[in-house]
Each structure stands twice: as structure tokens, then as C-alpha cells.
Amino acid sequence: MTLFTILLSAILVNNFVLVRFLGICPFMGVSKQVGSAIGMGLATTFVMVVAAALTWVIQWFILEPFGLPFLQSMSFILVIAAMVQLVEMFLHKTSPALYRAMGIFLPLITTNCAILGFAIMAVQNSYNFIETVIFGLGAGLGFTLALVLMAGIREDLEFADIPKPLRGVGIAFILAGLLSLAFGGFSGLV
Amino acid sequence: MNTALVSLISMGSMAALFAFGLAVASKQFAVEIDPRVEEIEQVLPGVNCGACGFAGCANFAEGVATGKAPVNGCPVGGASVAKMVAAIMGVESDGPKRRVAQVLCKGGLAEAKQRGGYDGPRDCRIAHATQGGDKACSYGCLGYGSCVAACAFDAMYMDENGLPVVIEENCTACGKCVDACPRNIIMLVDEEQGVHIRCRSQLTGRFVRQVCTVGCIACQRCVKVCPTEAIYMENNLAHINYDKCINCRECVAVCPMNTIEWQEGKPVLERVAQV
Numbered sequence: 280m281t282l283f284t285i286l287l288s289a290i291l292v293n294n295f296v297l298v299r300f301l302g303i304c305p306f307m308g309v310s311k312q313v314g315s316a317i318g319m320g321l322a323t324t325f326v327m328v329v330a331a332a333l334t335w336v337i338q339w340f341i342l343e344p345f346g347l348p349f350l351q352s353m354s355f356i357l358v359i360a361a362m363v364q365l366v367e368m369f370l371h372k373t374s375p376a377l378y379r380a381m382g383i384f385l386p387l388i389t390t391n392c393a394i395l396g397f398a399i400m401a402v403q404n405s406y407n408f409i410e411t412v413i414f415g416l417g418a419g420l421g422f423t424l425a426l427v428l429m430a431g432i433r434e435d436l437e438f439a440d441i442p443k444p445l446r447g448v449g450i451a452f453i454l455a456g457l458l459s460l461a462f463g464g465f466s467g468l469v
Numbered sequence: 470m471n472t473a474l475v476s477l478i479s480m481g482s483m484a485a486l487f488a489f490g491l492a493v494a495s496k497q498f499a500v501e502i503d504p505r506v507e508e509i510e511q512v513l514p515g516v517n518c519g520a521c522g523f524a525g526c527a528n529f530a531e532g533v534a535t536g537k538a539p540v541n542g543c544p545v546g547g548a549s550v551a552k553m554v555a556a557i558m559g560v561e562s563d564g565p566k567r568r569v570a571q572v573l574c575k576g577g578l579a580e581a582k583q584r585g586g587y588d589g590p591r592d593c594r595i596a597h598a599t600q601g602g603d604k605a606c607s608y609g610c611l612g613y614g615s616c617v618a619a620c621a622f623d624a625m626y627m628d629e630n631g632l633p634v635v636i637e638e639n640c641t642a643c644g645k646c647v648d649a650c651p652r653n654i655i656m657l658v659d660e661e662q663g664v665h666i667r668c669r670s671q672l673t674g675r676f677v678r679q680v681c682t683v684g685c686i687a688c689q690r691c692v693k694v695c696p697t698e699a700i701y702m703e704n705n706l707a708h709i710n711y712d713k714c715i716n717c718r719e720c721v722a723v724c725p726m727n728t729i730e731w732q733e734g735k736p737v738l739e740r741v742a743q744v
Binding site for chain 1: 472494497500
């Protein structure tokens with residue numbers, strides 16, 4: 280697989296949110312405004328890219344040589360948690376407004392299953408270092424794309440006449456399903 | 470045994486490495502937070518209504534801590550919240566600013582041109598909804614006293630000129646008169662504000678002169694003379710931004726129609742610059 284197909288596949292064909300259904304929690308939680316959706320997406324992308332590099336090093340230089348693959352989830356979570364802490368500190372310093380807008384969902388990037396999921400998938404696919412980083416970048420961009428699309432639609436939904444029982448999260452889930460169906464159209468592209 | 474040892478060492482050293490990195494980062498990205506901000510936020514209502522003029526309760530709390538906002542600036546929380554915020558800031562507070570109703574029309578029987586033809590009920594709402602009452606101005610006070618009837622605190626009466634007058638000592642800013650007025654002439658304003666543009670007409674100057682001797686003709690002299698840029702024009706009518714007005718009375722002096730009025734006994738204000 281070329282790097283480009285890996286990237287394209289992670290963004291569109293196997294979009295982590297809309298096709299693999301990973302990371303639904305922030306997808307529902309931070310998709311009310313485009314601004315904070317972009318911020319959340321970029322923060323997650325950053326964590327994914329850095330985590331990609333670190334998890335690859337850990338997997339192939341620590342876990343495999345020492346025969347400790349059973350520690351995979353634990354050590355990956357450690358990396359991700361540390362990275363999220365770093366992003367949180369950085370954001371608090373540089374962009375307090377974004378920090379507040381993301382609120383609880385920022386520390387929750389730690390438990391965003393899309394991040395752990397992509398790291399484990401990268402190992403399963405036996406990607407090399409560059410491929411893993413590109414895969415992480417693609418996963419992050421795909422996550423951002425899904426979040427921003429959703430936020431854009433939900434901003435317009437504020438003015439729509441939605442049946443009462445569906446208002447709020449209800450219509451959001453229907454939307455997510457429709458978006459997911461639309462992304463199904465990309466299957467077979469790569 | 471060996472596996473356990475290797476696991477312990479590898480995971481332990483990784484954790485130590487990250488811990489060290491984060492410790493360095495936390496020094497690097499340390500944000501100095503005034504602990505009072507959080508304390509103030511705790512006592513605020515937390516509905517982020519924006520009535521204080523800030524984007525939300527958190528911003529207001531920050532404003533109070535940095536001196537940009539008054540401790541009694543939360544109109545929703547009232548005196549109890551103001552007291553708690555003041556206690557956190559270590560100052561005294563006498564509760565939020567008192568507001569009173571202001572009647573923004575001077576066109577009484579003597580000033581506003583009369584026209585014939587209305588013989589319906591003497592009620593502002595009915596008159597407004599049907600033929601528009603006895604006066605030629607379609608923006609001004611109808612003069613039938615629906616606001617006075619709505620007032621539950623004896624804070625209003627109709628004077629001999631046919632205009633409602635607010636007795637400010639009795640006014641509780643309940644807003645009943647504001648709701649009762651079909652022409653939106655009555656407004657709740659901070660008690661300390663003494664300069665009021667008493668006209669709501671959106672007609673151009675020429676047509677204002679045809680129906681009233683004290684209406685705003687949109688000459689803009691007040692806009693030009695105001696030192697704090699508190700007055701602005703909108704739809705042929707001067708509006709005053711009470712957040713900026715300092716009661717200097719420059720506009721009162723230049724208004725050719727005497728539309729802008731100064732209430733005797735109000736203090737000259739010093740404003741904290743709002744960002």
C-alpha cells in the first residue's frame with residue numbers, strides 16, 4: 280500500500296467515526312459548534328500523530344524484543360494519556376476559550392477509543408514507522424472531518440423544525456447514521 | 470518471574486519518562502489562575518445568560534477578579550450573590566444596581582398634535598390596535614394610562630399634561646408597565662442614569678415637526694457633542710447607550726427640540742472602561 284492510499288483510506292473509506300464507529304462520544308459531545316469541533320479535531324489529530332510515533336517505537340523496540348505484547352493496551356494508554364495531558368496544558372496556556380469550549384471532552388481524549396483503536400490497528404497491519412504516522416494523521420483528519428461535518432449540520436439544525444421527541448441528541452444520532460451511510464459510498468475506493 | 474521483572478522495569482521506566490516530561494511541560498505551560506475566579510464562579514447562578522454584559526458566568530467571574538466588572542454586576546443573582554461575590558473579593562456591596570422605569574416620550578397634550586376621530590375605549594392597547602388614539606404621532610404615548618393601571622406599587626400617575634410620571638422611590642422595576650405599553654415607550658434603566666432621550670419616533674425630522682414639538686428630529690448634534698460616544702443614531706432616532714453615559718448633560722444643552730432631558734438630583738458618573 281502506498282502512503283497515499285493509507286491516508287485516503289483512513290480519512291474517507293475507513294473513517295474512524297463514521298465507518299468504524301470509534302470515538303462516538305466526542306463525536307456527539309463536541310459537534311455543536313464548528314469552532315470547537317475544529318479545535319477538538321485538531322487536538323485529537325495531534326495526539327494521534329504523536330501517539331502513532333511513540334506507540335510504534337514502544338511496540339517494536341520494547342514490547343516485541345522483550346516478549347511483552349500483552350502489555351500493548353496498557354503501554355499505549357500510558358502514551359495517549361501523557362500526550363493528552365500535554366495538549367491540555369498547552370491549550371490552557373495558549374487558548375483558554377477553546378479549553379473551556381472543549382471542557383470535559385479534552386481529558387476524555389484519553390479514553391477516545393479511536394486513538395487506542397488506530398494504534399492497535401497499525402500494529403496489526405504491520406505498518407512501518409512512516410506508514411504508522413501517516414495512518415495516525417489520516418485517522419485524525421478523518422475524525423476532524425466527521426466532527427466538522429456534523430457540527431456544520433447541527434448548527435443549521437438549530438433553526439429547523441424538528442419533531443419534539445427527536446430534538447437534541449435524537450436527531451443527532453439519526454444524522455450520524457445518514458452521514459455514515461453517505462461515507463459507505465466510499466467503500467471500494469481503495 | 471523474568472517476564473514480570475521485565476514488564477515492571479519497562480513499564481516503570483516509560484512511566485517515569487513521561488512523568489518527567491509532563492513535569493517539565495507543566496512548568497513550561499503553567500497558567501496563573503486567580504483562585505478567586507473559580508470561587509466567584511461557584512456562587513454565580515451559572516446560567517450564562519449574559520445579562521451582566523459578559524459572555525458567560527466564567528467571563529464575568531474573571532472580570533470581577535481583574536476589576537473589570539463590579540461585584541454587584543450580576544442582575545440575576547441579586548443582592549445575595551452580590552454579597553457572596555463581595556465577600557470573596559473582600560469588599561462591601563449593597564446589591565445590584567436599582568433600576569427604575571423611564572417614560573421615553575415627552576409629547577403630552579400640549580406638545581403633541583391632536584387629531585380627531587378616535588372615540589373608542591380609553592385604553593392604550595385598544596387604541597393602538599385600532600385607530601391609533603387621539604395623537605397624530607404614531608410612535609408616542611397614547612395617554613390613556615394603561616401603564617399606570619398596570620402598576621401595582623403606586624409608582625406611576627398621569628400628570629395634567631396627559632403623560633405618565635414615574636415616582637422613582639416606589640418603582641421596583643417589575644416591568645409590568647413596560648409590558649402594558651403597546652408602543653414600547655417605557656424602559657427599565659439604572660436608577661443613577663439621569664439623561665434620557667424621551668422620544669421613540671422613527672420618522673424623519675420633517676414629519677416629526679408636523680406632529681410634535683418635542684420629538685427627535687435626528688439632527689445628530691447630541692451624537693457629535695457626546696464625549697463618551699454614548700449616543701448613536703438608528704432609524705432617524707437618537708439612542709443612548711446607558712453603559713457609556715456619564716450624565717455630563719452636554720447633549721441636553723444642544724438638543725434643539727428639548728427631547729433629551731436631565732433629571733435633577735442624579736449623580737455624575739465615573740465609568741470603569743469596559744473592554
